[in-house]
Amino acid sequence: MTHERAALPGVQSDPQRAGASLAHRALRAALWTGASAIVVRFSNILVMAIAARIIAPEELGVYALALAVHGFVACFAAWGVTSAIGRLDLDADRLGPTVTTVTLCSSCVVAASMALAAGPIASAFQAPEAVRPIRILAVVVVIQVMSAVPAAQIQRAFRQEVAFRANVIGFVFGSATLLPLATMIHGAEAFAWSRVAAGLAIGLTMVLSLDTRYRPGWEAQFVGPLLRFGVPAAVGSLLSQLVLNVDILIIGRAMSTADLGYYMLAFNICLWPTAALGAVMDQVVLPAFSAVRRDDGDLRSTVSRAVRTVALVACPIGGFTFAFAHPLIETVYGGKWLTAAPVLSVLAAYGVLYVLGKLFDNIMIASGKTITMFVVQATVLVVLVPILIVGVRVGGLVGVGVGHILAILLVTMPAYAVAIRRATGAGIGVILRALSRPALAAVAAAGVALVATEGLTNPLAKLAVGGLVGLVVYVAVVGPQLLQLFPGRLADKRILVLATTWPLMAAKRLRQAGVDAPPWRS
Structure with missing residues (x-):
C-alpha cells in the first residue's frame, strides 16, 4: 500500500462486482470524452482557420508567450490536490471540502502574482504587447481552478457526457468572443479574452450538473497527506509544462x-x-x-x-x-x-x-x-x-x-x-x-x-x-485491432466488420481458391 493510500481516507469495493461495471463505465466515458475532444478540436481548427486570415504571425507569437506563462502558473494554482478527488480508491466526500479550500485560496494568490509579474516577464522577452494578455490569462487561472474540483467529480463518476456538453458550450462562447474581438483589438488579447469566456461557460456548466457540491471546509489531518500526494504531481506538471513550453521561451529569446x-x-x-x-x-x-x-x-x-x-x-x-x-x-x-x-x-x-x-x-x-x-x-x-x-x-x-x-x-x-x-x-x-x-x-x-x-x-x-488512400491502407493492416475499440453493439454491426476485416476475408478467400483449384497446377 502506498503512503498516500495509507494516509488519506479510502473506500472499499467488491472486485467481482466492480470489474464489469468499471469496464463499461470506462468505455462509455472514453467514448464521450473522445467525442468531445474530436468535436471541439475540429471546431477549433475551423475557428483558427478563420482567425489565421485575420491576425498576423507576430500576434500569434505574442499570445504563445502569454499562454506559456499561464501554463507554468496554472500548475501551482491547485497544488495538484484535485487529483485525489478523481481517485476511486479515496473517499471524495471527506476530502472534498478541504480540497476546495486549498484550491480557492491558492488560485487567488497565484493569479495575483502572475498579474503583478506580467510587466517584467514581457520585458524579458522584449514583447511589451504581452503584458495585457498575461494579465487577462491570470483571470483564467482563477476560473479554471474554481471548476477543478467539479471537473474531478465528473471524472470520478465517469460522467463524461457532462464534460462533452461543457466543452461544446465553452467552445461556442469562446469563439463568439474571439472572432469579433480579433478584428477590433490586438490578436493576442482577443485570444486571451476568448479563454476567459470559454472558462466561465465550462465551469458553470459543470457546477450546475453536479448532484453534490463541496463547500469550503477544513480538516487539518488531510492537508499534509494531500500536499504530499499533490505537490509532487504539481511540480511534475510544472516540469511537464517547462518541457512543453521551454521551446517557446528559447525561440522567443532567439528569434x-x-x-x-x-x-x-x-x-x-x-x-x-x-x-x-x-x-x-x-x-x-x-x-x-x-x-x-x-x-x-x-x-x-x-x-x-x-x-x-x-x-x-x-x-x-x-x-x-x-x-x-x-x-x-x-x-x-x-x-x-x-x-x-x-x-x-x-x-x-x-x-x-x-x-x-x-x-x-x-x-x-x-x-x-x-x-x-x-x-x-x-x-x-x-x-x-x-x-x-x-x-x-x-x-x-x-x-x-x-x-x-x-x-x-x-x-x-x-x-x-x-x-x-x-x-x-x-x-x-x-x-x-x-x-x-x-x-x-x-x-x-x-x-x-x-x-x-x-x-x-x-x-x-x-x-x-491522400487521406482516402492512407485510410484504406491503414485499415487493411490494423482493421481487426481497430474493431476492438468499438463497444460490443457497434462492433457487431456488419458494415464495421466488413470495413475493418475485408483484407483478412479476401486473403482467406484467395487461399481457399488456391487450394480448391490452383491454376498453376492444372
Missing part, C-alpha cells in the same frame, strides 16, 4: 515573434493526436487504473491495451501530418503560414511520442508514483534545454523540432519504460509489441498516400486523395 507564431501554429497541429486522445486519458486513465490497482487486476495487460489503443489513433494522425504538412497548412490556414510547414513535418513524430508520454504520466499518477513522474520530467528538462538551444542556433525552427524528438527518444521513453515496469510489470517489450503494428501500418499508409498523390498540384486534392 522574432513572427517566427514564434509560425512555430506555435505548427506545434498546435502536431498535437492533434493529443487533442483526440489527451482528454480521454486525462478523464479515464486515472480512475480506471486506480480501480484496477485497488482490485488487484492485471496491470501488465492493462498497460498493453492502453498503449495499443493510443497508438492505433495517434500513429495514423502523425503519419498523415508528416506526409502532407504543406498542403494541410495551405488549405486550412492560408499561404502566409507556409513557413510553418517544414517544422510541422518534423514535429509530427513528436506529437505521437508526446501523447504516449501523457498516457505514462497518467499511469504514474494513478499508481501513486508522483515522485517518479517528477524525476523523469526533471531529467528530461535538464537534457532538453541545451539540445533546443543548439537546435535553434543550428537549424532554426526545424532544429527545435529535431531537438524535441531526440530528447524524447534518448531520455523520456527509456525513463518511462523503467518506471512503468516497476509500477505495473509491463516492460519495454510489452510497450514495443503494442506499438509495432500501428506504427508500421501508419508508415506504410503515409508512403502509399504520398506515391498516390505525387502528380497532384491542388493542395485540397492532395489532402482528399
Whole structure:
C-alpha cells in the first residue's frame, strides 16, 4: 500500500462486482470524452482557420508567450490536490471540502502574482504587447481552478457526457468572443479574452450538473497527506509544462515573434493526436487504473491495451501530418503560414511520442508514483534545454523540432519504460509489441498516400486523395485491432466488420481458391 493510500481516507469495493461495471463505465466515458475532444478540436481548427486570415504571425507569437506563462502558473494554482478527488480508491466526500479550500485560496494568490509579474516577464522577452494578455490569462487561472474540483467529480463518476456538453458550450462562447474581438483589438488579447469566456461557460456548466457540491471546509489531518500526494504531481506538471513550453521561451529569446507564431501554429497541429486522445486519458486513465490497482487486476495487460489503443489513433494522425504538412497548412490556414510547414513535418513524430508520454504520466499518477513522474520530467528538462538551444542556433525552427524528438527518444521513453515496469510489470517489450503494428501500418499508409498523390498540384486534392488512400491502407493492416475499440453493439454491426476485416476475408478467400483449384497446377 502506498503512503498516500495509507494516509488519506479510502473506500472499499467488491472486485467481482466492480470489474464489469468499471469496464463499461470506462468505455462509455472514453467514448464521450473522445467525442468531445474530436468535436471541439475540429471546431477549433475551423475557428483558427478563420482567425489565421485575420491576425498576423507576430500576434500569434505574442499570445504563445502569454499562454506559456499561464501554463507554468496554472500548475501551482491547485497544488495538484484535485487529483485525489478523481481517485476511486479515496473517499471524495471527506476530502472534498478541504480540497476546495486549498484550491480557492491558492488560485487567488497565484493569479495575483502572475498579474503583478506580467510587466517584467514581457520585458524579458522584449514583447511589451504581452503584458495585457498575461494579465487577462491570470483571470483564467482563477476560473479554471474554481471548476477543478467539479471537473474531478465528473471524472470520478465517469460522467463524461457532462464534460462533452461543457466543452461544446465553452467552445461556442469562446469563439463568439474571439472572432469579433480579433478584428477590433490586438490578436493576442482577443485570444486571451476568448479563454476567459470559454472558462466561465465550462465551469458553470459543470457546477450546475453536479448532484453534490463541496463547500469550503477544513480538516487539518488531510492537508499534509494531500500536499504530499499533490505537490509532487504539481511540480511534475510544472516540469511537464517547462518541457512543453521551454521551446517557446528559447525561440522567443532567439528569434522574432513572427517566427514564434509560425512555430506555435505548427506545434498546435502536431498535437492533434493529443487533442483526440489527451482528454480521454486525462478523464479515464486515472480512475480506471486506480480501480484496477485497488482490485488487484492485471496491470501488465492493462498497460498493453492502453498503449495499443493510443497508438492505433495517434500513429495514423502523425503519419498523415508528416506526409502532407504543406498542403494541410495551405488549405486550412492560408499561404502566409507556409513557413510553418517544414517544422510541422518534423514535429509530427513528436506529437505521437508526446501523447504516449501523457498516457505514462497518467499511469504514474494513478499508481501513486508522483515522485517518479517528477524525476523523469526533471531529467528530461535538464537534457532538453541545451539540445533546443543548439537546435535553434543550428537549424532554426526545424532544429527545435529535431531537438524535441531526440530528447524524447534518448531520455523520456527509456525513463518511462523503467518506471512503468516497476509500477505495473509491463516492460519495454510489452510497450514495443503494442506499438509495432500501428506504427508500421501508419508508415506504410503515409508512403502509399504520398506515391498516390505525387502528380497532384491542388493542395485540397492532395489532402482528399491522400487521406482516402492512407485510410484504406491503414485499415487493411490494423482493421481487426481497430474493431476492438468499438463497444460490443457497434462492433457487431456488419458494415464495421466488413470495413475493418475485408483484407483478412479476401486473403482467406484467395487461399481457399488456391487450394480448391490452383491454376498453376492444372
